[in-house]
């Protein structure tokens with residue numbers, strides 16, 4: 001039995017290696033086609049359901065950013081990540097009462113969409129004497145059951161966050177609606193880019209538009225063409241997720 005397992009593992013790692021190379025090439029091409037350099041694009045791997053040994057293998061290949069979207073899972077895998085060679089971000093919906101559990105473990109929280117959550121991050125960051133980078137999540141498709149501030153409410157939320165001293169807004173993040181056609185999802189990416197540009201042009205206290213985080217396995221090349229400079233990729237790197 002153990003032999004079979006390790007065979008399975010080695011073919012998994014082999015696939016991850018091929019996928020990593022393919023993704024890196026696609027990112028480089030998309031960057032160059034939109035007048036940027038490959039290193040201008042941050043490749044973050046979405047690691048939900050993926051075992052730490054597989055994540056660490058990808059880090060060994062050169063992956064420098066990983067993101068989890070559930071607090072419980074992050075905590076259970078935390079000691080096993082190779083964080084000497086990668087940073088760890090939080091990319092999922094975050095409940096206010098769980099901020100404390102991850103505040104000292106992540107380098108950025110990508111999914112802040114209410115003043116209340118920002119306030120709690122600020123409070124917990126102050127307690128441990130650090131400034132937490134955050135992205136504000138935008139519900140660009142206006143979907144009823146999705147996290148994210150509405151595009152119309154974005155600027156007000158950003159100005160309200162200006163007073164916090166222990167968070168720093170570093171950009172915007174979105175998960176657009178699922179679309180049948182690439183052209184449809186591109187419409188949402190383009191709207192995000194416009195928001196990003198509009199906000200960049202304003203001088204809001206405590207806000208710098210460094211990251212536009214959008215694009216996942218099926219559409220990261222399109223997202224980069226539409227101006228993304230951070231993509232979050234899961235299944236295209238690690239294979240289809242197996243939920244246990």
Ligand SMILES: *Cc1c(COP(=O)(O)O)cnc(C)c1O
Nearest residue numbers: 046069091216217232233234235
């Ligand atoms: C899982 C996840 C991704 C990656 O999804 P894939 O389609 O597997 O690439 C990106 N962003 C967030 C917030 C996620 O939870």
